[in-house]
Amino acid sequence: MSQRSRDPLRATLALAGGRGAAALSQALGRGSGTMIGGRVALRMDPHVLATVAGGRRPVLVTGTNGKSTVTALAAAALSPGGAVVTNATGANMPDGIVTALAADRTSPLAAIEVDEVYLRAVVEATAPRAVVALNAFREYTRGVSLAATLAHWRQAAARLPADCVALVNVDDPLVVWAFEPAPRVVGVAGGLGWREDAALCPACGAPHEWSGVAWSCPGCGRARPEPQWRIAADAADRWAIEHPRGVTPVTVAVPGRTGPVAAAFALAAADALGIDLTRAAEAISAVVDVDGRYVPFPVGDRRARLLMLKNPAGWTEALDLAIAERLPLVLAVDPFGPKDTTTMWEAPFDRLAGRVVPVTGGRAADALAVLDAAGVAGREVADPARAVAAVELTGSDEVVVACNYPAFRRLSRQFRAGTA
Numbered sequence: 045m046s047q048r049s050r051d052p053l054r055a056t057l058a059l060a061g062g063r064g065a066a067a068l069s070q071a072l073g074r075g076s077g078t079m080i081g082g083r084v085a086l087r088m089d090p091h092v093l094a095t096v097a098g099g100r101r102p103v104l105v106t107g108t109n110g111k112s113t114v115t116a117l118a119a120a121a122l123s124p125g126g127a128v129v130t131n132a133t134g135a136n137m138p139d140g141i142v143t144a145l146a147a148d149r150t151s152p153l154a155a156i157e158v159d160e161v162y163l164r165a166v167v168e169a170t171a172p173r174a175v176v177a178l179n180a181f182r183e184y185t186r187g188v189s190l191a192a193t194l195a196h197w198r199q200a201a202a203r204l205p206a207d208c209v210a211l212v213n214v215d216d217p218l219v220v221w222a223f224e225p226a227p228r229v230v231g232v233a234g235g236l237g238w239r240e241d242a243a244l245c246p247a248c249g250a251p252h253e254w255s256g257v258a259w260s261c262p263g264c265g266r267a268r269p270e271p272q273w274r275i276a277a278d279a280a281d282r283w284a285i286e287h288p289r290g291v292t293p294v295t296v297a298v299p300g301r302t303g304p305v306a307a308a309f310a311l312a313a314a315d316a317l318g319i320d321l322t323r324a325a326e327a328i329s330a331v332v333d334v335d336g337r338y339v340p341f342p343v344g345d346r347r348a349r350l351l352m353l354k355n356p357a358g359w360t361e362a363l364d365l366a367i368a369e370r371l372p373l374v375l376a377v378d379p380f381g382p383k384d385t386t387t388m389w390e391a392p393f394d395r396l397a398g399r400v401v402p403v404t405g406g407r408a409a410d411a412l413a414v415l416d417a418a419g420v421a422g423r424e425v426a427d428p429a430r431a432v433a434a435v436e437l438t439g440s441d442e443v444v445v446a447c448n449y450p451a452f453r454r455l456s457r458q459f460r461a462g463t464a
């Protein structure tokens with residue numbers, strides 16, 4: 045299954061070339077060189093991914109939303125089984141994965157985030173032990189259609205090794221369909237806040253019927269499989285994950301429903317590798333920061349929690365988080381080509397009715413138009429720190445700042461430097 049390099053010398057040269065390019069890139073001030081090193085190595089030897097995997101059979105994590113968080117928790121969950129290599133910086137295309145694996149050739153375990161459209165190549169090169177499939181939403185940033193991604197996943201699923209466990213979100217009918225060809229499927233109740241992309245059955249085209257989280261297709265009879273892993277209960281910030289072996293409590297430093305869902309997938313991945321679940325849950329609970337994503341920034345006398353949103357599903361989750369946790373919300377939207385506000389138009393901003401929402405960023409006027417169409421009052425505040433200061437607090441000192449991609453990058457930088 046694994047395509048090991050047939051020429052060790054070529055792989056060695058390719059990796060040396062990659063390191064040279066990375067060093068050169070750094071010296072020229074073109075960033076960390078994470079991508080270019082792997083890219084050069086792959087060009088010199090297409091089998092280099094198999095070579096750097098070195099027989100290590102990773103846990104792969106894919107899906108449109110939430111990959112980085114699940115990968116970080118999966119890396120923690122695997123850690124009781126030995127040292128874990130991971131691509132924590134989110135370099136999730138083959139070049140970034142090559143770079144991550146080449147930088148650590150000794151760790152016996154690997155938790156790797158994989159961009160949706162490269163899953164097949166990574167499966168073929170690494171023969172994974174487990175694949176986590178989170179969700180499938182339309183995504184505008186790369187120009188690959190949802191249908192093409194699903195077809196690609198079906199090919200990848202058919203190529204999984206016989207002993208590989210596909211950990212599939214049973215709440216997303218598209219993911220369930222895409223992983224039908226997988227030899228072993230284990231269901232996880234991962235939730236689906238945004239159903240519009242899954243309105244039609246991908247197999248027969250009939251409209252799905254929903255009853256609570258249960259979905260079924262009147263055309264072909266497909267229906268939500270019973271999950272083996274589910275979120276059982278919550279008490280304060282403590283969650284319980286229910287699974288075939290019992291119930292495992294876990295705490296997660298990730299806000300909203302995202303936390304326990306990521307923990308459930310991470311624990312299921314650890315279980316697939318035979319790792320003790322109590323120790324895996326302890327390791328997950330010890331994670332306090334996922335790549336700086338969920339740690340609120342102090343802004344004046346408040347704390348700003350930045351969320352990066354790239355599709356209607358993401359915006360919907362952010363709105364639901366602000367509503368469920370009664371937190372004030374600020375929108376930050378910067379220029380991002382024709383995709384500036386495309387993803388916002390379909391999200392249910394009408395749920396914010398009654399609030400006044402400060403809007404900041406270079407595309408604030410467009411975001412205000414989205415709010416206006418949803419019947420929500422917004423007002424532009426050019427300075428992001430002032431926008432955070434402009435909302436009325438509701439108990440806590442926390443403010444949710446819902447950002448598109450470029451605004452997330454800019455505000456993270458500014459708030460971190462305290463120069464906002």
Ligand SMILES: [Zn+2]
Binds near residue numbers: 246262264266
């Ligand atoms: Zn159907």
